[in-house]
Amino acid sequence: METAPARRPGELSFEARRRLFLVGAVGLAALLLSGLSGLPDYRDVTPLYGQVINGVAVEERSTTAVVTAVNFDYRGFDTLGEEFILFAAALVLVLLLRRLGEERRGRLDRLPRHRHTTSAAVRLTCVALVGPTVLLAIYITMHGHLTPGGGFQGGVIAATALLLVYLGSDYATMRRLRPMALVETAKAAGAGSFVLIGVAGLIVAGSFLENFLPLGTPGELVSAGTIPLLSLAVGIEVAGAFVLLLSEFLDQLLVIRRKRGGGA
Amino acid sequence: MSAVQAAALLLVALGAWATVMAREPVRQAVVVSLYGLALGILFFAFQAPDVALSNIVIGAVAMPTMILLAIAKTRD
Numbered sequence: 001m002e003t004a005p006a007r008r009p010g011e012l013s014f015e016a017r018r019r020l021f022l023v024g025a026v027g028l029a030a031l032l033l034s035g036l037s038g039l040p041d042y043r044d045v046t047p048l049y050g051q052v053i054n055g056v057a058v059e060e061r062s063t064t065a066v067v068t069a070v071n072f073d074y075r076g077f078d079t080l081g082e083e084f085i086l087f088a089a090a091l092v093l094v095l096l097l098r099r100l101g102e103e104r105r106g107r108l109d110r111l112p113r114h115r116h117t118t119s120a121a122v123r124l125t126c127v128a129l130v131g132p133t134v135l136l137a138i139y140i141t142m143h144g145h146l147t148p149g150g151g152f153q154g155g156v157i158a159a160t161a162l163l164l165v166y167l168g169s170d171y172a173t174m175r176r177l178r179p180m181a182l183v184e185t186a187k188a189a190g191a192g193s194f195v196l197i198g199v200a201g202l203i204v205a206g207s208f209l210e211n212f213l214p215l216g217t218p219g220e221l222v223s224a225g226t227i228p229l230l231s232l233a234v235g236i237e238v239a240g241a242f243v244l245l246l247s248e249f250l251d252q253l254l255v256i257r258r259k260r261g262g263g264a
Numbered sequence: 265m266s267a268v269q270a271a272a273l274l275l276v277a278l279g280a281w282a283t284v285m286a287r288e289p290v291r292q293a294v295v296v297s298l299y300g301l302a303l304g305i306l307f308f309a310f311q312a313p314d315v316a317l318s319n320i321v322i323g324a325v326a327m328p329t330m331i332l333l334a335i336a337k338t339r340d
Contacts, residue, residue, distance in 0.1 A: 067314040140317070148313035156321035163329060242326065249333040 062215035063145040063224040071150060072230040076209040080194055083234055087191050090241040097248040099256050106257045118167070126168025133161040141235035145224040151231040155238025162243055171254050178243055187240025193233040197226055272309040275302040293331040300324035 012020070046054075053074070057066040061073055071079050099105060141154030166174040201210035209226075216223030279299035286292040300323025307316035 065314075149317050150314070153314075153317040153321055156326055160321070160325055163325075245326075245330070249330060249337075253333055253337045 058218050061211060061224055061227065062218045063227055064219050065145055065147055065150075067148065068144045068150050068227060068231065069224070072144070072227045072234075073209070073211050073225075076198070076230065079230075079234065080198065080209070083191055083194055083237060086238065086241050087187070090187070090244050093245055094248055097252050103256050106255050123168045126164045130161050130164050130168070133157060133164060137161065137235075137239070141231055142221070142228060144231040145227045146219060146221070151234030151236075152238050154231075155235040155240075156242055158235070158239040159242030159246060163246060166246075166250065171250060174250070175247075178247060180247065183240050183243050183247070186236050187244060190233050190235070190237025190240060194230060194237070197229055197233065201226065266309075269306075269309045272302070272306040276306050279303070289335050290332065293328045293335065296331070297324045297328035300327065 053066055053070060057063060057069040057074075061069045063069045063073075137154045137158035137160075139154075140149035140157060141151050144150030144154070162174060162178055165177055198209040201212050202208045204210070205212040209230075211225040211227065213225035213229075215225050218224075222228075276299070279295070279302040283292060283295050283299050286295045300319060303323055304316045304320040307313075307319055
């Protein structure tokens with residue numbers, strides 16, 4: 001267990017690595033402690049940025065959800081970065097979970113039928129929840145500028161609906177409900193539209209992601225300019241990414257088999 | 265600090281402890297889901313409903329699902 005693996009030339013020894021780690025860990029602990037000890041008590045202070053945003057967001061952007069105004073407008077550029085983190089992560093996962101040379105695809109019609117092992121009560125509950133879940137996803141996404149929530153949360157909830165389909169029926173049914181080409185197109189289109197709306201702001205109003213549409217009345221469904229559009233774009237992208245993640249994992253689990261002789 | 269906030273903090277501490285104590289991976293995936301839900305309640309009690317929603321969808325649903333699927337694959 002403790003036998004050290006053969007060291008290549010230029011590689012650090014285990015001892016040296018541990019010393020390096022300890023120096024880093026002590027430094028990190030010191031930084032964290034000094035940082036945490038300087039934090040203000042959460043009851044006494046509303047940070048300046050929070051005060052300013054709370055004061056101006058409703059007036060400036062016609063949105064009643066200030067967090068969403070920060071996410072999709074004031075700091076929309078940060079959200080663009082976050083969106084592409086998820087985009088890249090989903091792509092890498094597809095790459096990692098692909099079918100390898102020594103693997104083959106099992107036949108779909110030979111899949112174990114989960115309907116025999118899942119109880120009727122679970123199946124019924126799952127099927128009954130699919131519709132309301134989709135509705136909730138749309139609601140959360142489209143009301144991001146009015147109430148807590150937005151595209152990210154709505155997108156994941158939408159993907160959960162597909163998970164419910166799998167739990168309530170079987171993998172073959174789930175596959176029919178998620179044409180992969182459509183999922184991948186939606187994911188890319190969602191990510192792309194965020195950038196396009198940003199570029200439109202650059203062209204129409206002079207700066208990237210500028211809110212260039214009419215703002216309307218605060219509290220109405222169609223208001224807050226580009227914020228609901230950006231929320232929808234993120235919602236589609238996130239839903240696509242999570243459906244992709246779910247499908248790739250399930251594919252690995254149920255369809256992809258080792259070639260004969262390699263077990264299974 | 266209100267009673268609700270104190271209860272939420274206690275719930276999170278309990279959830280974290282339970283997650284570490286559950287040594288069997290499948291059981292741990294279920295416990296970590298409850299822990300995600302507890303964190304969601306905590307964020308909500310501290311007036312951050314947006315973060316609470318995000319944490320519930322990721323911590324209580326998406327992450328345990330991925331863990332379960334990964335465990336199922338390794339036991340294949």
